[in-house]
Amino acid sequence: MILVKKTHPLNRLWTRYKHYISTSLESPGTSEPEKLADWQNGLFAALVVYALPISLIALLPSMILEFRMNNLDVVLFDILAIGSFGCLVIMKKLSLMARKIITTVLVALFSLTQITLFGHITVGFAYLFGLNIFIGFQFRLRHAQLGIAISFLIGLLLAMNRHYLLIPLPQLQKISAEDLLIASFNLLFLNLIVVVLIHKTQKSFEESMWQRSSLYQELQKELSDSECLNRRLAESEDHYKTLFFASPLPKMIVDARSQQLLQVNQAALNSYGFSEQELLSLRLPEITAPAEHAADPGEVLLNGSSRVRKKDGELNFVDLSSREILFKGRPALLVIAADMTEKVNHLTAIKRQNEHLREIAFMQAHVIRSPLTKIMSLTELLAAEHRGHENEILASHLQESALELDRAVREIIGRSQQVLRESSGNDLPLGNES
Secondary structure (H helix, E strand, O other): OOOOOOOOHHHHHHHHHHHHHHHHHOOOOOOOOOOHHHHHHHHHHHHHHHHHHHHHHHHHHHHHHHHHOOOHHHHHHHHHHHHHHHHHHOOOOOOHHHHHHHHHHHHHHHHHHHHHOOOOHHHHHHHHHHHHHHHHHHOOHHHHHHHHHHHHHHHHHHHHHHHHOOOOOHHHHHOOHHHHHHHHHHHHHHHHHHHHHHHHHHHHHHHHHHHHHHHHHHHHHHHHHHHHHHHHHHHHHHHHHHHHHOOOOOEEEEEOOOOEEEEEOHHHHHHHOOOHHHHHOOEHHHHEOOOOOOOOOOOOOOOEEEEEEOOOOOEEEEEEEEEEEEEOOEEEEEEEEEEOHHHHHHHHHHHHHHHHHHHHHHHHHHHHHHHHHHHHHHHHHHHHHOOOOOOHHHHHHHHHHHHHHHHHHHHHHHHHHHHHHHHHOOOOOOOOOO
């Protein structure tokens, strides 16, 4: 069961009244920090909200008394003043500054009328004092100073008029010029003190608001920088994910201490035949064959040539490279395993061919050349024995054929040596060519 708190009808009426007046007097909103003018506008709105009902409460007894004293002109003037003030200050067609000026003029006219036409010097000077307080809060210091000067000048003019009877004002004749001068000087004294205090208060308040504004701007800048940093971080993270997960090279993130696999890309899964869950349950030494040149047989070299064991037990030759990174707040290594199996197999085949070529070259240099050397020696003996004989031509052809065979063997040995030198970078002695 939901209990609804009932509000008094007067409270509801007061709330609606405050909302209506505040809406009529609100200034255009802005996203910038609050300034002194905004505070002054809010203060003016609060003044209007409370001034209208309080003026009715305050003036109602005086109007009743004036009515009983047959001062109907005073009663009508009070009603006209309150009505004019209420209508003009809530006119939305007028700017807020125009309504402030109208309020100043109305209060000044009300004060002068109370003094000159009705002879109410206390009421008139009290309203002039309140008017200077209003000007001090709502306008600049020079405007408040001008208001003080005008109020004092009004008092002096009224005293002069009373003394010299320049303008016939019957109600003013009831007040002496000395009383008017005393009231003027007291009003001047109070106005000066109040305006100075208001100015000091506003200055301190403005400095405080300026500090708030500076802090607000710094906060806005920090928020903007933070948003920019977050955006760059998100872009960097997307870029990292693209480089990591879409890379054709197997990549793994490994814990720096335990060497537990923390994250792998699709290329690693395709290359090694594991599922992601199976691979992430292993440590790097469990899929990497022990390094041949490591001090510890179980050590895994994270940079250089190594071998990775696939799920089916086959070993892939890889070239490992790693760099230190932070992964989820803890030190880790980004390991890239470039597959070298095809290159290693190709180099092994070349090495095997070089071995065969080296065997062939050895056979040419020793196995074939040794009997060829004997044949060349025999042909030289035959040529010497049959010189001048009918078989001399045959012996000469035989010797020339042996020399041609020797040149062919030498050329084959030379080419074989050149091929081996280009493939291994070293000169391989293939035997005595002499």
